[in-house]
Amino acid sequence: MSAITVLGFPDYAEPSQRLGSALGARHALVDVHRFPDEESRITLPPALAGHLVFCRSLDRPNDKLIELLLAARSARDSGAATLTLVAPYLCYMRQDIAFHPGEAVSQRIIGRMLADMFDNVITVDPHLHRIARLDDVLPARNALALSAAPLLGDFLCEHVPGALLLGPDAESRQWVGAIAESHGFDFGVCIKVRSGDRNVTVELPAVDCSRRNVVLVDDMASTGCTLAAAAAQCLARGAKSVDVLVVHGLFFGDAVDQLRQSGIGRIWSTDSIPHSTSVMPLAAMLAAAVRRLDEGAMAARPIGNAEQEDR
Amino acid sequence: MSAITVLGFPDYAEPSQRLGSALGARHALVDVHRFPDEESRITLPPALAGHLVFCRSLDRPNDKLIELLLAARSARDSGAATLTLVAPYLCYMRQDIAFHPGEAVSQRIIGRMLADMFDNVITVDPHLHRIARLDDVLPARNALALSAAPLLGDFLCEHVPGALLLGPDAESRQWVGAIAESHGFDFGVCIKVRSGDRNVTVELPAVDCSRRNVVLVDDMASTGCTLAAAAAQCLARGAKSVDVLVVHGLFFGDAVDQLRQSGIGRIWSTDSIPHSTSVMPLAAMLAAAVRRLDEGAMAARPIGNAEQEDR
Numbered sequence A, B: 001m002s003a004i005t006v007l008g009f010p011d012y013a014e015p016s017q018r019l020g021s022a023l024g025a026r027h028a029l030v031d032v033h034r035f036p037d038e039e040s041r042i043t044l045p046p047a048l049a050g051h052l053v054f055c056r057s058l059d060r061p062n063d064k065l066i067e068l069l070l071a072a073r074s075a076r077d078s079g080a081a082t083l084t085l086v087a088p089y090l091c092y093m094r095q096d097i098a099f100h101p102g103e104a105v106s107q108r109i110i111g112r113m114l115a116d117m118f119d120n121v122i123t124v125d126p127h128l129h130r131i132a133r134l135d136d137v138l139p140a141r142n143a144l145a146l147s148a149a150p151l152l153g154d155f156l157c158e159h160v161p162g163a164l165l166l167g168p169d170a171e172s173r174q175w176v177g178a179i180a181e182s183h184g185f186d187f188g189v190c191i192k193v194r195s196g197d198r199n200v201t202v203e204l205p206a207v208d209c210s211r212r213n214v215v216l217v218d219d220m221a222s223t224g225c226t227l228a229a230a231a232a233q234c235l236a237r238g239a240k241s242v243d244v245l246v247v248h249g250l251f252f253g254d255a256v257d258q259l260r261q262s263g264i265g266r267i268w269s270t271d272s273i274p275h276s277t278s279v280m281p282l283a284a285m286l287a288a289a290v291r292r293l294d295e296g297a298m299a300a301r302p303i304g305n306a307e308q309e310d311r
Helices: A010-023 A061-077 A106-117 A149-159 A170-183 A225-236 A255-261 A283-294 A303-310 B010-023 B061-077 B106-117 B149-159 B170-183 B225-236 B255-261 B283-294 B303-310
Strands: A004-008 A026-029 A031-034 A040-043 A051-055 A082-086 A120-124 A142-146 A164-167 A186-189 A191-196 A199-203 A213-221 A241-249 A267-270 A278-280 B004-008 B026-029 B031-034 B040-043 B051-055 B082-086 B120-124 B142-146 B164-167 B186-189 B191-196 B199-203 B213-221 B241-249 B267-270 B278-280
Touching: A004 A010, A010 A026, A010 A031, A010 A051, A010 A283, A040 A061, A040 B106, A051 A061, A051 A283, A061 A082, A061 A106, A061 B061, A061 B106, A082 A106, A082 A283, A106 B040, A106 B061, A120 A283, A142 A283, A149 A170, A149 A213, A149 A241, A149 A267, A149 A278, A164 A170, A170 A186, A170 A213, A199 A225, A213 A225, A225 A241, A225 A255, B004 B010, B010 B026, B010 B031, B010 B051, B010 B283, B040 B061, B051 B061, B051 B283, B061 B082, B061 B106, B082 B106, B082 B283, B120 B283, B142 B283, B149 B170, B149 B213, B149 B241, B149 B267, B149 B278, B164 B170, B170 B186, B170 B213, B199 B225, B213 B225, B225 B241, B225 B255
Parallel strands: A004 A026, A004 A051, A051 A082, A082 A120, A120 A142, A164 A186, A164 A213, A213 A241, A241 A267, A267 A278, B004 B026, B004 B051, B051 B082, B082 B120, B120 B142, B164 B186, B164 B213, B213 B241, B241 B267, B267 B278
Antiparallel strands: A031 A040, A191 A199, B031 B040, B191 B199
């Protein structure tokens, strides 16, 4: 394994430290200063060389994308041999087509921007629906989409054995189905109709919720509207409990309060986005992926694709 | 002249409309939507072709840079022949060297980003100090740095004839000196020592302020600390009045209140950044530059450089 340095950011110091420890690698922080004019100043730590792994999720992304650009270009100009981005939560993956004429397909544009900046990009469960492979939109040397599904399955076996898993929308079917089948859970998938950023209606599937411990499982929770609507209906149909388990806990504004008010009990997420609900560290999984990249093991085998098919 | 469309943004609609009118060109707005997760959705207006001129200043820049990237790439993919950015206020022009080891030289990195997005970039009085030419850091086909100095000189002749012009720091010498000499004003330059984002001390030059109408002239006003400190000293030395004239009125937070409290009377700026103080429209000057670019007149003559030397 070549000399790896994991570079974190002040707002993502703990997950990046965990990645550094899991890799047995040096960890250092990039300094970020915001001037009064809202420009960012980026200062790299001293003595960087070899394989640099920038670790930062890209929720609330615009400032972070510009800061990553400054950091990555500066590291490249200083002679770093390999630049890897580990962004457990990747941004702009939802706009994969022009839903209306004239809309910029941000998924492809931001994917290309990241591919121009980094040799390798590693993420976890990006919100890919109409495209099959991450490297279709993120043409880096290696673009790896890992899946946290096995981690979530193990967590559920331990904490809610016998749960009924519910995916909140059709897009979650394949993903919730895979967890349910590999770990022996019942599952169903709701039908969601969205009429605005915060307006959704949810229709439960034809599964009997009564006296069941329901867990709503999704790749991400943002406003929480969908999850809250689904939970209220489960409880109305006699569910014993409703918990929430997500990979990416964005939880905007009063999302957690809304979830509580709808009767949801426990809320769990990975540490993809640091939050009071983050109980599942991704470090071991991310470290294994960095190590495989670093050892060049993917040269013969398209890891990005294989990971994608696991989902 | 080819078919030009000027594209404005909702937060920059008036200056871009003025540019469209000055050019006699079609004007349309790019739609910008911010999702709850703080990602931006960009929608271009219909039927775009030919020469597209995006018009938006880049103060508070990070969101705007990402939105410009989405808009420009999308326009390019839709087949626009030529993309020009008119950004009267350009961002990230102040970090032109690493002041401390490890600092990213954002001027060059953002310059290259903009050059990758646009064929031409037009700006007004960018904050260039240690480099001579805009196209050294912004390697677009054409990178034009126009100077608002003649406009400011004319404005001063009309509104404060006989004024004593003061530049707030050594960096403003060349620029304030040029206005003073071309328009027949007395002038001096202060010495500024900065010890933090909002901590500055200012030493007045050896010029007699007493009973003079002083105008503090600068390329930009951000926190207003420097201008307020200079004004207080001018008044203490018996100045009859102190006004402020800047190209780029960023005026963060309570900057205008601070200026008023220091005894400053009138505050004027161009419409580079829309503000209650914006009294000097740049549209005619910007339109002339777009027209010259569009006619390809600059092919034989390096306009960028010539403009720079006018400063």
